[in-house]
Amino acid sequence: MSGFLFVVPPLVGHINPAVGVAAELTARGHRVAWVGPDAGLVRRLAGAEAEVFPCAGTIEGERPADLRGAEALKFLWEWFLVPLADAMAPGVRAAVDGFRPDVVVADQQAFAGALVAERLGLPWATSATTSAEFGGAYDGIPKVADWLRARLAELRERIGDPDGTADPRFSPHLVLAFTTPELAGPSDRSRVRHIGPSVAERPVDHGFPWEWLDPGRRKVLVSLGTANADVGGRFLAECVAAVRERADRIQALIADPGRTLPPAADDKDVLVRPSLPQLPLLERVDAVVCHAGHNTVCEALWHGVPLVVAPIRDDQPVIAGQVVAAGAGIRVRFGRVTAPKLGDALDTVLYEGAHRTAAARIRTAFRAAGGAPVAATHLEALAAEETR
Template identity: 75%
Template sequence: MSGFLFVVPPLVGHINPAVGVAAELAARGHRVAWVCADPGLLRRLAGPEADVLPCAGPAPAARPPELRGPEALKYLWEGYLLPLAEAMAPGVRAAAQDFRPDVVVADQQAFAGALVAEHLGLPWATSATTSAELTGVYDGIPKVADWLGARLDELRARIGDPAGDTDPRFSPHLLLAFSTPELAGPSAVRGDHIHYVGPSIADRPAAPGFPWEWLDPARATVLVTLGTANADATGRFLTECVGAVRERADRVQAVVADPGGAVEASGDDKDVLVLPYVPQPALLERAGAVVCHAGHNTVCEALWHGVPLVVAPIRDDQPVVAAQVVDAGAGVRVRFGRVTAARLGAALDTVLHEPAHRTAAGRIRAAFRAAGGAPAAATRLERLAADTRPEETR
């Protein structure tokens, strides 16, 4: 039996993939614990019995919605990821010393997990919940890459081993990428320690109360979701989505996730159902298409079910993931800031009625399921624990 300490940021899209892996390890008899700055969120996603060790950390940053490109990236790092790492570091260190894990599993954006593990001499694995950083996204913009590297060096000097030189985003021991080359594309990095295990899709029971009887089997169901971290920027886009669906109400209906309350809801509407939260995995089993922000988690869950996409990236890794979807042939991209109901409607017509996109989504679905998901990731972690365990304890 080995011990695995998962270090994750308090972000749904980063926790969800790790949940399935942790559950698989626990089912195999291993010790599992978590470090997260939001224990309530962690337990909501991983289950109330999850062993969450105390850790400080800021809430996710509410970025100005107009920020895009390098400015949005700079704000994300300086306003959230770097302060999060500094705040988490004491808790991660205490958790590692108390729990005594054989392996630390550090999310790619939870820098404290990697830096503390390196400082304590513990083997650590990277949980890459988005493939964007694995595709050389900064190769063409060396100033950005240099700026990120400098910030990480400064962070290491404050919370890690100043003599260390490993990029905390890329473990030299094991990197688990929750995608496959069929989506990530031919530029995705390779290596003996890099394993594309596909999405980790854990069973997430649907919250009671969703009106399943509302769905009309005679019409295609479109799921519209822009994730949980973009509520500040979604109002106009969601309104245009609703307009596009209403123009096609004879053949399309939509379920709209609207946690920010940007769209006015009507209880007797037969064409558009607006809810703050939706049972996404269960809905994807019935969906004909998904309109989303190209968040990696949502994209992978849609393609796990073979559902084609209309992607409207907002910021961060989303443009990279959107490009992967389009290059793979599994969807159509629209411009988030300039979209109209007419353009969205045309994109919906394309993915719903032109078979090439559904065929491509089905090809990625097959690759995802063959990659192994959470069980494959758990097996790789077991091997790392066994290979790095002191010889006298084997």
């Protein structure tokens, strides 16, 4: 029996993929624990019985909505990723001391997990909940790549092993990529294992009105994720308008955590709720409109559902490019798209077969990759390798 410590940021899309892997390891008799800034969120997603070690760390500041490209990346690192690593490091060290793991499983954006493990001489695996950086997205922009390396070097001096050389985003021992080359393209990085999405059961939404779904109409799920609630109002309103123009044949289910849309009583065409039971709905919907967040994209394609993607920032343009290149969806401009253009994109993915065929091909590849059980087997092998 081995011990595995999962180090996660306070982000739903980064915790969810790890939940299935942790559950599989637990089912195999291993010790599993978590450390992250939001213990309540971890327990809500992983189960009330999850062992969670506390640590500091919050999302610093409110990101300006109009930041894009290199400026958005700089803000992400300076105001979230680097301060988060500094804040988490003492708690991660305390969790290692208290739990005594054989392997640390560090989310790709929880740098403290990788750097503390490296400093203590522990083997660590990367939980890569986005594939955006596998293709060297910033290699063609030398100034950006140099700036990132400098920030990581400074961080290593503070909380890691000053003599270490590994990039904390890519473990030299094992990188668990929750995707496959059929979507992300090939990777030339060493120790990357494409395991496909890790899709685990989530708490049941007993209050969802399943009877609302009309079997005679196509259904569209609209979600911009939990981190974009402050910027989605205009886009969601255009989605509503596009669906209402097609209400004779389409229903829309819209996640609106920021409550930017007005409530509509007895609306048979558009259902707006702060949150939706995404996984069971993906078994029933015909298309997804989203921000190209890696988790939402992969869960949609796990179910063979084609997409309309409207990337906002961070890794989302890269993931949107993967969707389009794979033929599984259409990209629209988040800040400028209108209801007619959204409607045209929906008509295409709903009624023309090419995108659904591509989504089905990726679904087959995802399911063949093995998901959480294969990830658990790779982690077991890493633990066994280190104890030889």
